[in-house]
Amino acid sequence: MTFGNKAAPRRSAAMIPHENKNDYSMHFRETSSADAQSLVDGVRLITPAKEKNSAVILPWIGYGTYRLGEKQALDATLEAIRCGYRSIDTAFIYGGEKTEVLVGQAVRKAIDEKVIHSREEIFVTTKHWRKYHGYDASLQCLKLSLKRLDMEYVDLWLMHWPGPAYNTMNKKKEDVEKDPFFYATTAPEDMADLRAETWRAMEDAYRQGLCRSIGVSNMSIKQLRKLKESAKIWPPAVNQVEVHPLHPQDELLEYCRQEGVIVQAYASLGGQDTGKQLFAQLLGEKATKKQKCSLLDASLVTELASQLKATPAQTLLRWGLQRNCVQIPKTTSKSRMLENAAALSISMTDEQVERLKEELRSNVIRNNPDAEVNEITRLCWRRDPLRHLDFD
Numbered sequence: 001m002t003f004g005n006k007a008a009p010r011r012s013a014a015m016i017p018h019e020n021k022n023d024y025s026m027h028f029r030e031t032s033s034a035d036a037q038s039l040v041d042g043v044r045l046i047t048p049a050k051e052k053n054s055a056v057i058l059p060w061i062g063y064g065t066y067r068l069g070e071k072q073a074l075d076a077t078l079e080a081i082r083c084g085y086r087s088i089d090t091a092f093i094y095g096g097e098k099t100e101v102l103v104g105q106a107v108r109k110a111i112d113e114k115v116i117h118s119r120e121e122i123f124v125t126t127k128h129w130r131k132y133h134g135y136d137a138s139l140q141c142l143k144l145s146l147k148r149l150d151m152e153y154v155d156l157w158l159m160h161w162p163g164p165a166y167n168t169m170n171k172k173k174e175d176v177e178k179d180p181f182f183y184a185t186t187a188p189e190d191m192a193d194l195r196a197e198t199w200r201a202m203e204d205a206y207r208q209g210l211c212r213s214i215g216v217s218n219m220s221i222k223q224l225r226k227l228k229e230s231a232k233i234w235p236p237a238v239n240q241v242e243v244h245p246l247h248p249q250d251e252l253l254e255y256c257r258q259e260g261v262i263v264q265a266y267a268s269l270g271g272q273d274t275g276k277q278l279f280a281q282l283l284g285e286k287a288t289k290k291q292k293c294s295l296l297d298a299s300l301v302t303e304l305a306s307q308l309k310a311t312p313a314q315t316l317l318r319w320g321l322q323r324n325c326v327q328i329p330k331t332t333s334k335s336r337m338l339e340n341a342a343a344l345s346i347s348m349t350d351e352q353v354e355r356l357k358e359e360l361r362s363n364v365i366r367n368n369p370d371a372e373v374n375e376i377t378r379l380c381w382r383r384d385p386l387r388h389l390d391f392d
């Protein structure tokens with residue numbers, strides 16, 4: 001894949017400089033999801049006030065970097081910035097721990113190419129990795145992320161996963177079926193306390209200015225309630241979770257709304273961890289060798305898309321925006337980057353939003369009468385024994 005960009009000279013500074021500490025708010029605009037028109041329009045995150053003019057605004061649509069290969073991460077992220085994306089979502093663990101470096105390089109190149117003028121124009125999110133749960137280890141994890149990104153701070157630092165790491169990559173199915181914690185590095189009864197220590201480190205990182213906001217990811221209501229008991233900084237600015245019409249997470253969204261936590265949806269287009277056979281089983285639609293089958297191909301999604309004069313991807317992104325969820329679609333294609341951004345200019349009625357969820361979920365239940373609907377519609381983290389979050 002080429003994007004035809006000229007090689008840009010490297011900056012000589014050791015870190016991407018933090019040019020003007022009070023300038024953030026001039027680069028982003030606070031709007032409702034309905035009023036958002038551009039990729040700098042976003043939602044104001046709740047953070048303890050530290051500095052004047054330090055409003056932290058997270059764009060309603062950002063760019064996801066999961067599964068961008070080593071060859072793609074730099075060019076694709078840079079292209080996204082050229083296309084106008086001003087929020088990039090990455091993580092310590094992505095791309096075998098190589099993506100953060102390439103995201104940092106993409107931001108630097110965008111500055112060199114004068115696509116943007118300073119680091120402050122990009123909202124960078126990265127995520128702690130679960131191998132580093134605990135106070136000291138968490139701070140070490142963030143310092144490593146910043147070093148890889150070559151940045152002085154990130155705009156949002158998320159606790160990626162509420163559970164423990166595993167002590168091996170070679171988990172045997174039968175062991176895990178007997179006990180999902182079989183290979184876990186922390187016992188289930190110790191996990192909540194350890195997570196509280198991670199959050200304490202995140203609070204201190206926030207106070208030290210290493211991140212402009214802190215949040216969580218993949219947290220259930222139960223885990224959030226537990227965290228609240230010990231947190232000094234509450235609420236987490238964001239909970240980044242899987243949300244799409246097959247897995248709408250109504251209760252979690254309502255809890256987050258009440259607590260002031262912004263929900264950032266991942267896998268809005270169906271994600272990248274689920275094959276066409278599972279989609280075929282869920283949706284009751286055909287998947288042959290030739291035929292694709294994904295959430296984007298579901299008959300109801302394509303029907304609504306044609307009513308809205310939009311594409312299926314825009315329809316799914318709009319569906320999420322209308323439920324006040326921040327979107328971070330991933331694509332390596334420039335035309336899809338533009339297509340996804342244009343989800344801001346379509347609108348859906350409340351009836352259409354409700355119908356997409358209700359009819360797709362009813363389809364799943366009809367086609368899978370013996371399965372638990374929330375279990376089979378969780379499309380991501382498919383190889384993770386603890387993906388259903390039913391631990392403390």
Ligand SMILES: NC(=O)c1ccc[n+]([C@@H]2O[C@H](COP(=O)([O-])OP(=O)(O)OC[C@H]3O[C@@H](n4cnc5c(N)ncnc54)[C@H](OP(=O)(O)O)[C@@H]3O)[C@@H](O)[C@H]2O)c1
Pocket residue numbers: 063064065066067089090160217218240241265266267268269270271272273296313314328329330331332333336339340380
């Ligand atoms: N916190 C977590 O645990 C977690 C978990 C998963 C993801 N995430 C974050 O959320 C982001 C988004 O989730 P995701 O990457 O799993 O999945 P996603 O954004 O739902 O879907 C990405 C897939 O959709 C395709 N796609 C993108 N735009 C399209 C369009 N307009 N038309 C047709 N196909 C399109 C992409 O293919 P092409 O690239 O070929 O276009 C890719 O295969 C991630 O990149 C990551 O940053 C976080």
